[in-house]
Amino acid sequence: MIEVDAEIARTHRAEWSMIVGGLARRYGDLDLAEETAAEAFATAVERWPIDGVPPNPGAWITTTAHRKAIDRLRREARRDDKHREAFMLHDDSPLEPTGAIDDDRLRLIFTCCHPVLSIQDRVALTLRMVGGLTVAEIARAFLVQETTMGQRISRAKAKIKAARVPFTMPEREDVQPRVAGVLAVLYLIFNEGYFASGGNVDPIRRDLTEEAIRLARLVRTLLPAESPQDAEATGLLALMLLTQARADARLSAGGELVRLDEQDRMAWDRTLIQEGIVLLDALLEASGRDIGALGRYQLLAAINAVHVSAVRAQDTDWAQIVALYNALERIDPSPVVRLNRAIAISEYDSPDVALAIVDQLGGELDTHHAFHTTRAELLRLTGRDDAARAAYDRAIALAVNSAEHEHLSRRRDQLAASTTTKSITDDEGALS
Missing domain, CATH: 1.10.246 (Serum Albumin; Chain A, Domain 1)
Known part of the structure; x- marks a missing residue:
């Protein structure tokens, strides 16, 4: 059975x-x-x-x-x-094949990402229809209530039906208006695979990460070379490759999350890293090495490239990472980006400076486990053990990934015996 x-x-x-x-x-x-x-x-x-x-x-x-x-x-x-x-x-x-590429999954993504829907509705609908995520999982990704997300998905399907959107790949000239939504969907599908939110699934779902990478490669073939959309699609592919390269080192033998600074870097996939770096280098050359000219996924890829280029965790160029997060915050001032920028600032400047930034995000991220995880680590670094323990408890209560639950429980239980820690950097922080 x-x-x-x-x-x-x-x-x-x-x-x-x-x-x-x-x-x-x-x-x-x-x-x-x-x-x-x-x-x-x-x-x-x-x-x-x-x-x-x-x-x-x-x-x-x-x-x-x-x-x-x-x-x-x-x-x-x-x-x-x-x-x-x-x-x-x-x-x-x-x-018979219809559209630019005969692939049912990619065709379904482009259907769900039709301009008749808002960007948020396109992403939510595609995560449900293509990613197979539950409404609860999608609601967590959007930081909204499950009932709200269920209504949003139902309305999106009704709009697709009412508009008689055909279930075909758009012609190449019609692809570009839908690319932003498609890339957002692929990124979230990848993240769900890399950090599964379901309590009864493997912490890492390679079926989702590998499928997101496959579809990202296909999307690139639909876009005009050297166009802004092509650059962002390339940046997303590079981001996925550089992230996927670390998957084998991300879990301990006992199934616990291993933080980025504690991972065995010899276990990282150098072939994927090399491919990602080559893609990113081409984007940087095209931009004249101006990080201000890079899009969101290109900047996230660049952040990951800094991490994987460091031979040891202590060799990480945190000044460069802070600069990249500053550029990212200018185009995407979301609370999650600000949270991860604070992590980088903690490494580059001080935990006290970072904690002041994080505490300002509580109203927006109070139901997000990563907020409480980050706050717990910063409180720990600043010697406020009781407050750190309470933050760990809150993070554990919100965590739905078994690997993270194990990791946070151990960190909390060891708090009394621990006087110092080297780094608060974890995979979610590094990925944004």
Whole structure:
């Protein structure tokens, strides 16, 4: 039974976006695609423990979902032409490629990122439809209530349906207006994989990080070379590669989060680092080495490049990182960016200066575990152990990643015996 449950979970992680994308393309209805895919997985939960796991689990789910979609269309048919359409849809033969790239997942992303939706709605809808994230997980990413996010996603799907947005790849000349939303989605999908928010999943989900990297590569092929959109897509790809390179060193043998300054740098993937550095160097050359000319993802990639270029943690060029965060804050003055800038300032200047900055963010980030984690570490560094312990408790209560929960619990429990710490830098802080 445990093996069957694990296979269902694996199939969901690996196949969800492809199945939903194929259903959406064939039937032209996001609600139908999502609901019948979910029903197919529910059927697998019932049938596989009895019948056994099929040889091709993804194909079984896909076929079951198609049958459920057809059955629903038949039940809901009120006109002869609708009924005939349901019979026609029984043909499961592959459709001809449509659009610039024949990839159901990328096609679904561009559909969800149609200009009829706001940027926030595009990101939220795509995380649900493509990333397979729960509404609760998406709500945490947006720092809003779950009910609010559920309503937002429902409205977004209704707008797509009302506007009769086609489930096809846009023509190349129509791609650029949707790129900002697509890149934001890919970044959040990658981050969910690199730091999974679900309590019952692996702390690191390589299926999501690798898929985000694959799709980022595809998006770059759609954009005019040397355009601003191409530069940001390249910056995002470089950011993902430089971050993914550290994945193997990020968890201890016992499943605990390992902070950036404590990671075994020999375990970092030098091939991914080299590819990311080459991409970033080309962007810097094109900008004349002017960091003020770089976009958000290019700056985040540059920050990560400084980290991975340091042979030892103590060799990190914090002055350069602070300068990059200053540039990033000018174009993205979000509370999360300011929080991570404060971490860099703690390393470059002092924990007291950083703590003053962090304390100003409490109103905006009080429900964000990274805020309390950062505050706990800064309080620890400034010798305020009781306040640090309370901040750890709050961070632990908000943490939903098992690896971080273990790490924070150990840090809190060791606080009484610990008199000094070397660094507060962790992966989330380094990534923004």
